[in-house]
Amino acid sequence: MFSILCHLYLFSCSAAVAQEDVPIISGGAGFLSSTQGGTNVLQPVLAPVLSVPLGDRWLIESRADLREVYFQQSPGGPYSNDGFATLEYLQLDYNANSHLTITAGRFLTPFNIYNERISPIWISKLQDAPYVAAIGTGQGYSDGFMLRGNVVSTHDFDVNYEAYFSVASTINKLTSERGAGGRVSVFIPRTRLEIGTSYRRTLEGTRFNSEGADLTWEPYRVPVQIRGEWAHSQSGFGYWIQASYRMSRFGGDSSPIGRLEPVFRMQQFFRSEAIPNDSLPTTNAQQPTFGLNYYLPYEVRLNASYGRQFLATTTNTNVWEFGITYRFLFPAWPGASR
């Protein structure tokens, strides 16, 4: 993967020298810690995003996730560690117009909203992914092609679509499942309300359908975000709903209080069939989580959260999480920002 990224970087440099556009490296870095049932997990994470515009219509973009995980097998026990390097996407986009963008390569599976929009560490309000984020995404990544754009766009509403086909791949770091699916959403700009529905047909091994629905509401005049998803597959079904409130009413975004953001998320999952390695809880589960984020200057954010996980067949546990994330953005070579 390192080799792929190096080649991509060199290509981006040579491609962009002759033009006005400059490739950028953005993304996030962070240190995350969680304690569940007395067992600690510590993770330094680096998630760089490379973006290479090629003319007015073409774009190469890529994101990797590099992390070292230090974990305890039991409460108070010694730490073991393991490193993970994941190429999350490496895609070539051709933007014909707002109605059609053609994407080829490896991309984030567009099922509901979490995987594609909220999963980056510098965006997600809570560290943990919701239970149902594993439904319908085929391990999160797809290798193939995708079409996306808006069907109709007016002052009152937008109708957007995404449709994709993914091939089966067992190439190291580029694994994906064979499948096809898409998402259709309606967005009302006046209220910033979006409702979407997703579908995926897994075409590998036991073929099955996954269905989902998502909702996002971010009113203009109140600094609140409400997001939620429902998803169903043969493994079971579940939902999550999350509300966050940036306290910028108290002296503005930059005031000591205005930098605070309380978050609450409720999620449940109901298991209907035991399927190994589906990345979902093995039994019915529910978890309320309370979080508090603090936005420091220079794109640094502190996160803290407490959740209580209720499982149907095993002991309930507390989940404590703390972290610091930093969002960065700079040109791919020195001096290119001028």
Added chain:
Amino acid sequence: MKARWFTIAAVCCAFVFCTFVAAQEKQTKPQTTSPTNTSVSATDEAAQGEKLFRTHCGRCHNAPENISPREARAVVRQMRVRATLTDEDEKLILKFLAP
């Protein structure tokens, strides 16, 4: 049984919260003025760009700080794919990010 109570509690919380937010919106609405600009100056374009940014991009993340026009072009190109922006939207958001 426990799961059912959690569902009911979650739905009730969501309802109360949404009602609260909707009420807040209603209260603050009269304080704002509707845009009636006809001539589009650079400042107006930047303001329109900001509004578009908040509508499309700001739903997930804040605007990046202190970026040059060339960097902004790359950022907006990425958002154009994600948020299905038009050419016009792209230009206005650029005016906002790097005036």
